[in-house]
Amino acid sequence: MRSGPYFFAWCDEAARVDAFGAALSALVHDPPYDVSVYMRPSPSFSTNSVDEAVAKIRAHFGHADADAYFEMLGSSGQFVPCILRCYTDRSERIKPWGPIHMHPREIEDFAPMHMDLALGSSPRSVEAEAEVAWHMVLDDLEDMLLRLCAPDATGRVSTGGCTSAWTWLAPVSMCATYNADARDIARDLALSWVSLHDTEKVSLIAGMSLEALHARVDAAPAGARVVPTDKSGRSIPLSRETVLKALVMPGSALIEALVAAADVRDEAWRAAAPRAEEIHNLTVQARARGERFTRGGGSLTWVELTGEHVYFLVDHAPFHVRRLPGGGVVLATHPYRTVWPLWADALFLLGITS
Structure with missing residues (x-):
C-alpha cells in the first residue's frame, strides 16, 4: 500500500524547528500518544511530550534532519499514522523533498478506496458515491494542510500545498495550496511557471520573493508557454504573458x-448531488444507530471505489476557495484532481489568457 497524500510547507531555516514544533503540536492527538523521532546519525527516541521532542530536535538540527512518527485523529474518528519531516537547507540542496513535509503512512488511512454507505432502496449511482467520497476527504485535507502550515498566527510558513505525488509539484498541479497572505496568491502561478519552464524544484524556490519570481518570468522569451498537469488529460497551456498580467493585478x-x-458547478455534479445527499443522510442515521457493515445483512453496503468513481472525480470534483481569518487563503479539491482547471477558468474570466 502506498503512502500519501503529501503535504508541504516552506519557511526560513531559522524558524523551521519552531514551525515543525507548532505543526507537531497541532497534529498529535491530545492527550498525546507516543511520538517517535529519528535524527540520523543521532539516536532515535520516543516520548509522549511534544515539547521534549522539539527540544531534542532543536539541539541536533543543523547537522541532522528530523523524522517524527505519530498518529493524528481524523474527522472520521479514526487514527491516521503519519510521518512529519523537517530538513535543513543543506539537505534540501542535496535532495529537495520540501523543508517541512508530512504524509499519512498509507493513503488508505486518509482516502480509503472503499466506503460503508447506506444506499437505501434507490439504484446505485457511481456519480453520487463519488461525491460522498469527495466530501469525506476534503475536510481532512484542508484540516491537515492548515495544521501543518498555519497551526498558529505567527505566519512562519509562507506557502505550502498538497498532492498525491511524492514530490512538491508546481502549485497549480497540486490538489491544494496554502498562502499565508492572500494578496500573494499570484505566487502560485509564478512558482508554477518558473518550476515548469526552468525545471526548478519548487521546494528550492518557494521562498523567493514575488519580485524575484516576476523577474524570472519576465526573463523568459516572449510567447513562451508551459502546460501544467491536468489529470483529466486536457492540455491547457499557461503563457508567460498571462503570468505577467496576473502578477501586476491586485x-x-x-x-x-x-x-x-x-462557484460554477458542472451539470454532472449538480445532477448527482440530491442522491449523494440522500446517501450521506442515510449513512449518518445508520451510524448513529450503531450499525456496522456486515456481509449479507444490515443497511450499510461495502462500496469500493472503481475507475468510474475516480474518473468522475478527476473530471468533476468541485474546487474550494477558503479565505482564512488571518488573511491567508487555501485552494483545494480532491487529491485525484489538480487546481489548474480552477486557475485556467479564473484567468479566462479575468480576460488575461493568451
Missing part, C-alpha cells in the same frame, strides 16, 4: 475570480 481581483470560477 491579489483581491485574482481571489474574486477564483471564487467565481469555483
Whole structure:
C-alpha cells in the first residue's frame, strides 16, 4: 500500500524547528500518544511530550534532519499514522523533498478506496458515491494542510500545498495550496511557471520573493508557454504573458475570480448531488444507530471505489476557495484532481489568457 497524500510547507531555516514544533503540536492527538523521532546519525527516541521532542530536535538540527512518527485523529474518528519531516537547507540542496513535509503512512488511512454507505432502496449511482467520497476527504485535507502550515498566527510558513505525488509539484498541479497572505496568491502561478519552464524544484524556490519570481518570468522569451498537469488529460497551456498580467493585478481581483470560477458547478455534479445527499443522510442515521457493515445483512453496503468513481472525480470534483481569518487563503479539491482547471477558468474570466 502506498503512502500519501503529501503535504508541504516552506519557511526560513531559522524558524523551521519552531514551525515543525507548532505543526507537531497541532497534529498529535491530545492527550498525546507516543511520538517517535529519528535524527540520523543521532539516536532515535520516543516520548509522549511534544515539547521534549522539539527540544531534542532543536539541539541536533543543523547537522541532522528530523523524522517524527505519530498518529493524528481524523474527522472520521479514526487514527491516521503519519510521518512529519523537517530538513535543513543543506539537505534540501542535496535532495529537495520540501523543508517541512508530512504524509499519512498509507493513503488508505486518509482516502480509503472503499466506503460503508447506506444506499437505501434507490439504484446505485457511481456519480453520487463519488461525491460522498469527495466530501469525506476534503475536510481532512484542508484540516491537515492548515495544521501543518498555519497551526498558529505567527505566519512562519509562507506557502505550502498538497498532492498525491511524492514530490512538491508546481502549485497549480497540486490538489491544494496554502498562502499565508492572500494578496500573494499570484505566487502560485509564478512558482508554477518558473518550476515548469526552468525545471526548478519548487521546494528550492518557494521562498523567493514575488519580485524575484516576476523577474524570472519576465526573463523568459516572449510567447513562451508551459502546460501544467491536468489529470483529466486536457492540455491547457499557461503563457508567460498571462503570468505577467496576473502578477501586476491586485491579489483581491485574482481571489474574486477564483471564487467565481469555483462557484460554477458542472451539470454532472449538480445532477448527482440530491442522491449523494440522500446517501450521506442515510449513512449518518445508520451510524448513529450503531450499525456496522456486515456481509449479507444490515443497511450499510461495502462500496469500493472503481475507475468510474475516480474518473468522475478527476473530471468533476468541485474546487474550494477558503479565505482564512488571518488573511491567508487555501485552494483545494480532491487529491485525484489538480487546481489548474480552477486557475485556467479564473484567468479566462479575468480576460488575461493568451
